[in-house]
Amino acid sequence: MDLDAEIQALARSKMVLLLRRYYGIRDERVLSAMEKIQRHLFIPEAFRDGADPYGDHPCPIGWGQTISQPYIVAYMTEKIAPQPSETVLEIGTGSGYQAAVLAELGASVFSVEIIPELAEHARAVLASQGYDQVKVRCGDGREGWPGAMPFDIIIGTCAPEEIPDPLVEQLAEGGRMILPVGRRIQQLVILRRKGRRLLQENALSVRFVPMV
Ligand code: SAH
Numbered sequence: 160m161d162l163d164a165e166i167q168a169l170a171r172s173k174m175v176l177l178l179r180r181y182y183g184i185r186d187e188r189v190l191s192a193m194e195k196i197q198r199h200l201f202i203p204e205a206f207r208d209g210a211d212p213y214g215d216h217p218c219p220i221g222w223g224q225t226i227s228q229p230y231i232v233a234y235m236t237e238k239i240a241p242q243p244s245e246t247v248l249e250i251g252t253g254s255g256y257q258a259a260v261l262a263e264l265g266a267s268v269f270s271v272e273i274i275p276e277l278a279e280h281a282r283a284v285l286a287s288q289g290y291d292q293v294k295v296r297c298g299d300g301r302e303g304w305p306g307a308m309p310f311d312i313i314i315g316t317c318a319p320e321e322i323p324d325p326l327v328e329q330l331a332e333g334g335r336m337i338l339p340v341g342r343r344i345q346q347l348v349i350l351r352r353k354g355r356r357l358l359q360e361n362a363l364s365v366r367f368v369p370m371v
Contacts, residue, residue: 170213171194171198171213174198175193196256198256200284201254206221221276222274224368226253234362238349239312239337245311246312247268247310248270248307248312248326249271250303250315250338251316253316255282255284255295258281258293261314262285262292269296269304270295271304272300273298294307300317302325303329308328309332310329310334312336313326313336314336315336315337318340318367326338332354334351335349336348336349337349339366347362349361
């Protein structure tokens with residue numbers, strides 16, 4: 160391994176140590192996916208200089224956007240517990256990192272990003288890392304992805320003021336949705352579809368970029 164690769168690998172181990180020991184993330188599949196995925200490659204090259212991609216904070220990816228803090232990625236993924244061969248809809252592809260974590264767990268991922276340059280970047284880095292089971296579409300995620308529904312999991316990484324109806328309609332029986340909801344103060348909301356009922360749980364208070 161060259162020196163750079165070795166330094167990145169150490170930074171990943173430290174990140175995972177913190178997730179496990181400080182933040183209490185337990186799901187070994189999530190931890191090993193995050194230990195493996197080269198998060199630094201998901202930062203567009205123009206923004207990599209001086210970035211701290213494995214630090215305990217969100218990381219700028221350009222166009223005013225960020226990859227979520229590693230803890231938030233781990234927490235959301237652990238909460239929805241994707242199983243191999245499940246189908247996931249992600250709103251807000253951004254860098255593509257969260258999509259890679261989901262794909263690493265064996266899910267098929269349909270991800271929507273509204274900024275064309277980020278959609279293009281994410282597509283390229285996901286392909287270069289061999290994640291063929293991720294499809295990225297540029298458009299408004301509020302509409303979901305009708306052609307690929309229903310979804311076992313819907314994950315939002317930008318915050319609407321209210322959950323858009325099409326997303327609820329595209330959630331499969333037994334499916335779960337996790338996304339930040341609210342304007343300035345946001346709550347991470349988890350919805351589970353049980354028959355005709357929707358069970359709602361409010362988790363952490365968070366700050367994500369708005370769903371535009
Ligand atoms: N999951 C991303 C984090 C992205 S930040 C990652 O792992 O890197 C949130 C993203 O949501 C931004 O890229 C932003 O452009 C996008 N976004 C905001 N509103 C959107 C909308 N209506 N539809 C799709 N994407 C949207």
